[in-house]
Amino acid sequence: MKITLDISRLVEEGKLTSEEADKLTKLAAHDTASLGINILVGFAVVAIAAGAVALAPAPLTAIGFGLALFAAGFAIAFNRVQHWMLLGQIFLVIGALMFGGGAIAYRADLLATMLIITGVFGLAAIIARSSLLMALAVLAASACLGARTGYSHASYSLAIYEPTLTVVVFSMVALIAYQASQRLPAEYARLAITAARTSLLLINFGFWIGSLWGDPLMLMRSLAAEDISSTLMTKPVIPSLVFSVLWAVALLGAGFWAVRANRRWLVNLVAVFSGIHFYTQWFEKLGATPFSVLLGGLVMLASAIALWMFNRRIADRDRA
Structure with missing residues (x-):
């Protein structure tokens, strides 16, 4: 792990002695x-x-x-x-x-x-x-697994054609990478954490797409189909409601674990995708009416304040 320290300022504030400052300076690279x-x-x-x-x-x-x-x-x-x-x-x-x-x-x-x-x-x-x-x-x-992104004039797109496989596969990748980070040297542990965090992003993207359109399980059906034309069917096998409920449960569980384990990055990730999940389902079900927009904004404002208080508490505890 690399950190940045203002040695002169820390000495002036009395948080470092001159001897400690000299030692840190000698440890720094001078090439x-x-x-x-x-x-x-x-x-x-x-x-x-x-x-x-x-x-x-x-x-x-x-x-x-x-x-x-x-x-x-x-x-x-x-x-x-x-x-x-x-x-x-x-x-x-x-x-x-x-x-x-x-x-x-x-x-x-x-x-x-x-x-x-x-x-x-x-x-x-x-x-x-x-x-x-x-x-x-x-x-x-x-x-x-078919994940794609795209860009056209003033618009971005995300496509995940296998939401279920994306969630399952990258849940395994995230778990393996996290477990590896506990056993590897610091330089490689950082890479494992990066892999785990990127996998968590993809898991949430898979849930997000699935909560909107469900999952027709195209890959599995195409492998099992004798008639290749049957693979063109797009009727969902796993409905969007299943993804919506499981996504909420996963976010709730990840949030509780992140708070208990003091995983600040994961807490913020859960907060971001909880907001995305909330707004997605809110406007999918209620539509963009003045009342729904107002109420949705109030709910998210309360969530943002709670997240800010949590981050401040963690920062205060780290400084103590």
């Missing part, structure tokens, strides 16, 4: 020159790769440069060249992203493509210790 060179070389390589892709705008070009950067970063990390570790991490992250983008542009419709991207992102995340890539690896895994 400023090496850091600057790493960053400059990293930017130069990114610019060269971006220019090359722009000159030959083809998916295979991006894939090739991505693999080259990934290999260079892996070599630096594997040989533990300490002065160039930051550069190696930059190469790994940029290389993985270029490879993933090129692969998606080349054949995004193939399951194998998304599985490969998931594996590459996950491997790069572990080597580079990148929380960004770990989150992207989990998101790429969700695409294997």
Whole structure:
């Protein structure tokens, strides 16, 4: 875990002694020159790769440069060249992203493509210790189940075609990642926590979509269907009401556990999706009338005040 401290201010306030401040200062990294060179070389390589892709705008070009950067970063990390570790991490992250983008542009419709991207992102995340890539690896895994996002003018879209599988699969991923975080060293525990948190987001997205349209279980029915035309049926097998009730129960249980375990991030996540769940069901059932909007706003305002009081209590306890 990394934290930022204003050493001079803490000494002035009497919260640190001069001896403690000197010790913390000596523990800090001082390779400023090496850091600057790493960053400059990293930017130069990114610019060269971006220019090359722009000159030959083809998916295979991006894939090739991505693999080259990934290999260079892996070599630096594997040989533990300490002065160039930051550069190696930059190469790994940029290389993985270029490879993933090129692969998606080349054949995004193939399951194998998304599985490969998931594996590459996950491997790069572990080597580079990148929380960004770990989150992207989990998101790429969700695409294997049909999760999609989209953007058109002034509008965003989210599509999850398998809500039930999304909830079940990523509940398992979140549980495994959380358990792993309790046993791994700090650097890797952070990655496991990132995977668990991203999985929790996907679980809530699955419940959200399911609470609106239910789940026709298209994948399971297509695997069991003899006539492929029957897989086009979209009638829900699991009704939206089931998702609405289970989502509320899951949020309630997660909220209680988060408060007891002092998991502040999870408390805030539960609060956000509780608000989304409330508004979704509220306006789905009552419609957007002046009274429903007013009452809904009052309920959410009360919830926001309660959340603010909880966060303040936690902050006060941490300072004590």
